[in-house]
Amino acid sequence: MIVVRVVQTGDVDALVSLAKETGPGLTTFKPDRDALAARIERTRRTLAGEAAPGEAGYFFVMEDSKTGDIAGVCGIESQVGLEQPFYNYRVSTVVHASQELGVWTRMSALNISHDLTGYAEVCSLFLSPRYRTGGVGGLLSRSRFMFIAQFRERFPERICAELRGHFDEDGTSPFWRAVGSHFYQIDFNAADYLSSHGRKSFLAELMPRYPVYVDLLPQDAQDAVGLTHRDTLPARKMLEAEGLRYQNHVDIFDAGPVLECHVNDLRTVRESVVVPVAIGVPDAQGDHPPTSLVSNTSLTDFRVGVAPGVVANGSFVLSADDAVALDVKAGDPVRVLPLKVKQG
Amino acid sequence: MLFVRPGKLTDLDALAHMARTAQPVLHSLPHDRAALEARVALSEDSFRADVDFAGEEFYLFVLEDSSTGKLLGTASIVAAAGYSEPFYAFRNDALIHASRELHVNRKIHALTMSHELTGKSRLAGFYVDPSLRGDAAAHLISRARMMYIAANRRRFTPEVFTLLLGVSDGNGASPFWEAVGRKFFGRDFTDVDIASGGRSRTFIAEVMPAYPIYVPLLPEAAQRVLGEPNETALLAYDIHLEEGFEPDRFVDIFDAGPVLTAQVDRIACVKHGTERVVREASHQQGDVAYMVSTGSGESFRCVLADLPGDTADAPLAGDVRAALGAKDGDVVRCVPLHRRDDEDLKGDAA
Numbered sequence: 001m002i003v004v005r006v007v008q009t010g011d012v013d014a015l016v017s018l019a020k021e022t023g024p025g026l027t028t029f030k031p032d033r034d035a036l037a038a039r040i041e042r043t044r045r046t047l048a049g050e051a052a053p054g055e056a057g058y059f060f061v062m063e064d065s066k067t068g069d070i071a072g073v074c075g076i077e078s079q080v081g082l083e084q085p086f087y088n089y090r091v092s093t094v095v096h097a098s099q100e101l102g103v104w105t106r107m108s109a110l111n112i113s114h115d116l117t118g119y120a121e122v123c124s125l126f127l128s129p130r131y132r133t134g135g136v137g138g139l140l141s142r143s144r145f146m147f148i149a150q151f152r153e154r155f156p157e158r159i160c161a162e163l164r165g166h167f168d169e170d171g172t173s174p175f176w177r178a179v180g181s182h183f184y185q186i187d188f189n190a191a192d193y194l195s196s197h198g199r200k201s202f203l204a205e206l207m208p209r210y211p212v213y214v215d216l217l218p219q220d221a222q223d224a225v226g227l228t229h230r231d232t233l234p235a236r237k238m239l240e241a242e243g244l245r246y247q248n249h250v251d252i253f254d255a256g257p258v259l260e261c262h263v264n265d266l267r268t269v270r271e272s273v274v275v276p277v278a279i280g281v282p283d284a285q286g287d288h289p290p291t292s293l294v295s296n297t298s299l300t301d302f303r304v305g306v307a308p309g310v311v312a313n314g315s316f317v318l319s320a321d322d323a324v325a326l327d328v329k330a331g332d333p334v335r336v337l338p339l340k341v342k343q344g
Numbered sequence: 345m346l347f348v349r350p351g352k353l354t355d356l357d358a359l360a361h362m363a364r365t366a367q368p369v370l371h372s373l374p375h376d377r378a379a380l381e382a383r384v385a386l387s388e389d390s391f392r393a394d395v396d397f398a399g400e401e402f403y404l405f406v407l408e409d410s411s412t413g414k415l416l417g418t419a420s421i422v423a424a425a426g427y428s429e430p431f432y433a434f435r436n437d438a439l440i441h442a443s444r445e446l447h448v449n450r451k452i453h454a455l456t457m458s459h460e461l462t463g464k465s466r467l468a469g470f471y472v473d474p475s476l477r478g479d480a481a482a483h484l485i486s487r488a489r490m491m492y493i494a495a496n497r498r499r500f501t502p503e504v505f506t507l508l509l510g511v512s513d514g515n516g517a518s519p520f521w522e523a524v525g526r527k528f529f530g531r532d533f534t535d536v537d538i539a540s541g542g543r544s545r546t547f548i549a550e551v552m553p554a555y556p557i558y559v560p561l562l563p564e565a566a567q568r569v570l571g572e573p574n575e576t577a578l579l580a581y582d583i584h585l586e587e588g589f590e591p592d593r594f595v596d597i598f599d600a601g602p603v604l605t606a607q608v609d610r611i612a613c614v615k616h617g618t619e620r621v622v623r624e625a626s627h628q629q630g631d632v633a634y635m636v637s638t639g640s641g642e643s644f645r646c647v648l649a650d651l652p653g654d655t656a657d658a659p660l661a662g663d664v665r666a667a668l669g670a671k672d673g674d675v676v677r678c679v680p681l682h683r684r685d686d687e688d689l690k691g692d693a694a
Contacts, residue, residue, distance in 0.1 A: 094554075096551040097551070100545075100546065101551070104530075183441055185446070185448045201443075202445055208558060209439070210555050211555045213527070216523065216562060218563065
């Protein structure tokens with residue numbers, strides 16, 4: 001069984017080698033042993049209740065329980081922007097109208113905002129190219145919502161996810177070219193690196209303090225506002241199926257969309273149920289047998305995977321192997337979310 | 345000979361003709377006959393009025409050929425720009441974006457809608473008949489206004505300005521308008537420019553940007569014309585510079601044409617102006633071109649005449665005296681038309 005579980009101290013070597021599989025795009029997951037060890041420690045402190053609100057965050061790994069191969073990671077920040085400001089542009093609407101002239105025009109303006117301060121954030125998702133088949137990406141992304149559903153009291157009212165913005169064929173961002181490059185005067189990757197490593201003071205110094213009129217920008221930059229990177233479209237679909245929506249916040253560098261919603265409105269929070277587990281032979285009949293996301297309820301050894309079957313007669317039947325992989329015994333509570341056909 | 349005098353209601357036909365001919369549109373001379381008549385009447389009242397500080401007065405000047413009686417040019421002064429409504433211009437501010445950590449330090453310009461020019465005296469409505477050769481007549485009608493201001497300081501503000509036409513392409517399209525104004529108005533520059541009748545109408549507040557516009561984010565073509573005069577305005581630009589005006593940090597809100605400003609204390613007509621006593625002469629004496637003016641109200645006249653430099657009197661020939669309406673013993677204001685080289689040097693040293 002492929003499981004997603006909370007990261008453990010012993011995972012650091014595996015994470016360093018997994019991080020070597022990332023390309024230049026992902027700045028939050030680099031083969032930097034110290035940074036990865038610090039992130040594991042931060043997760044441990046958070047689980048132990050030792051982390052300050054601004055520091056609290058969780059990191060998860062995806063593991064093949066048969067081989068012990070670690071093939072993906074993902075994270076949740078409990079509350080963004082409590083230590084360093086969390087910057088976005090809010091895309092606002094500006095209307096100019098004159099009855100005298102019979103003029104009515106509408107345009108968008110970008111306003112630097114801290115609107116998302118205190119939101120939880122799902123982030124840092126990376127899946128090894130070796131595993132990008134068979135729907136494991138969905139498991140990796142959704143595992144975080146299972147964790148949030150299980151430990152709802154550990155999270156605030158709202159949640160968000162930042163998606164990569166649009167890049168041209170040559171790998172450059174038209175929005176950065178038209179806006180960011182004039183203000184920050186360093187290259188995109190350098191700005192992104194500094195920002196994602198908590199060195200954000202340059203933003204306050206260099207960012208546009210006044211709203212930026214979108215309609216005055218070159219057309220390709222206008223088009224990029226709120227546009228998702230081609231490679232990130234599947235992630236966007238998944239997050240939207242979960243209930244997150246674009247609500248006029250975009251990234252300050254590439255204008256990629258931020259999706260957001262109330263935590264209580266997450267599909268997983270609304271629809272998952274906790275039932276006792278039974279060990280046996282799962283009911284997996286037909287050509288497309290139903291499957292479910294199933295997690296244990298342990299905070300420090302949280303595990304979630306995809307198992308055949310659905311809740312029936314008030315319990316969920318797991319195979320003996322899957323029960324071991326999820327570290328549950330007969331009668332233990334499990335959280336179950338039925339997956340829609342073809343989405344498992 | 346050519347001379348400048350205040351405009352009168354009897355000039356209405358000639359003024360209407362100039363208003364129709366002038367390209368671009370003269371906001372100070374409405375096409376509508378009744379409105380034009382009201383403007384001229386306001387000017388007559390303004391020249392006559394006893395004024396202690398700049399208000400809603402409007403001063404219209406015309407350039408007349410004394411031999412034919414034909415009007416060949418016009419220019420005006422608005423005593424207080426935007427007297428009843430704010431006068432708008434873009435102020436071009438430099439914002440410093442610096443980060444010590446990143447070794448970055450840059451000036452970023454941003455255009456902010458500004459009312460700062462409101463209430464200042466504004467030179468406007470400059471037009472010279474295209475048949476006039478050379479630029480002496482243009483200097484005369486344009487700078488006669490400064491001669492009038494020099495003689496009537498109380499009627500105007502200590503700082504004065506003028507707004508010159510910005511750059512447009514062969515089809516009359518302004519690159520700045522295309523990049524900025526069109527996005528807000530959704531229509532052609534010429535439509536709105538005429539409708540605005542100046543830069544102080546309510547719809548400007550309703551339609552133009554409330555937030556500053558970052559210059560580096562605008563298309564190159566729009567950035568290039570910022571504060572640049574139209575080629576048809578180059579002569580006016582040079583005349584104002586010669587008078588002592590300087591490009592300021594303001595540009596026009598529609599076409600980004602330059603705003604030139606001057607402290608009245610420092611303009612040539614004030615700094616280099618001297619009062620001389622008229623002496624009858626049978627012919628021109630001296631070889632330095634001067635602007636010579638007399639009178640303060642409706643009797644204001646201004647001409648060009650060659651005078652000797654550095655004398656206390658002004659020997660003037662009969663036709664000049666007639667154009668000025670001045671006789672032997674009258675006091676006239678005299679200012680060299682062009683600054684001498686040694687004055688330039690003194691200016692630089694100061």
